[in-house]
Amino acid sequence: MLIAALRKELLLQWRSRAQFMAVFVFGAAALLLFSFAVGPVAEMLRQFSAGFLWLGLLLSSTLTLAESFHAEMENRALEGLLLLPANPRALYYGKAIANWLQLTLLGIALVPVMVILYDAGTTRVGSLIVVIALGTAGLSAPGTLYAAMTAQVRSKQTLLPLLLFPLIVPALLASVKATSLIILGDPMNQSSAWIILLVAFDAIYWSLCGLLFGRVVEE
């Protein structure tokens, strides 16, 4: 059932792949605007690069997450799947994994933009990708749940960030810290502690949100 749900999600994402480009441009524009706030001080830009990368990713993620339920609500397709009956948990994990993959891809695509704008290169590319994957997992699990909750609300673009941002503060903080240590240097090997914390929060988000999704989408 999970494979069927994931296959459907990936197919829907592939069909709306032009939207990914738009979200990437939005994220890159956000990174550019943040750089103006700091000014042309190379050291400062480098110092704040991790925080700005995750802020750009966070803002872009709300667009991706809100859009992920648009197709489900258009012709009440989600209700149609639930009546088949499809397992709500499988539907949730299918969508959350698809959102996670998309956000990870977006995060990786924004790294070169960050490197160019903030002069924030690193040789630990593998570690950076792992942190982006873990951090976006922390965004996509609760983000998918809240996107389902707000999908039928008229002001969903406002409501989704209002609900999501406070919840993901611990994961966001751990992601920024770990990314910052990877970029600026980590002589005391502190990044592994932040990564472990991130894994712990991801485990909590993914298990709790999977349990709650059925209650959110069923009347």
Added chain:
Amino acid sequence: MATSADVDAKNLARRYGRRWALADVSFTLAGGAVLMVAGPNGSGKSTLLRTLSTAVRPDGGSARIGGFDVVREREDVRKLVALLSHASYLYDSLTAKQNLAVVADHLGRSRANIDALLDRVALGRRADDTVATFSAGMRKRLSFARVLLQEPRVAMLDEPYGQLDPEGFVLVEDVVRELKAGGTTVIIATHQLARASAIADEAMLLEAGRVAWRGKASEVPQR
């Protein structure tokens, strides 16, 4: 497949806010029978079908489908029922074939008969076109194929004639006869009394969420 009573509703009630869409509906329907449900707009036809198919929960009374309670044994009911709803349950960005493949995958069924089903509803030539390019009638036909793919024990068809052309009307009637011949219980909510009474065994008229008349389809009042 046919049983003594596939559908058994007792004092079924459902409200939206303060308004009771279904006030007190009781009826039984034998396995393999075709029931036509008619009534003016807002009489509770769609709500009845949505409640029986577990799309919404009743606020009063109870109902059993194939012996399973629509509230407590919702998953079991859903395995038996297919609902043709006002909403098409389709993904606009996917093709007709992909939409049916999504259903087949979630049901754990083979995709092998999807082409045959699309031919059955006269959409074989548009199988690889996205649903976004379909007319309302074509969407209805595809929704019909979706119901057939489910191979339900109880099929609930809400306004099956809506948006269809005269050929579509014939398709609906042929499909209902096929379902009936296969032992499927069918409930049709419609305003097309003359057409539906020709294929239905029994009829029920709803008025303000209550059963106003129940009898043979051939004897249904035409007003």
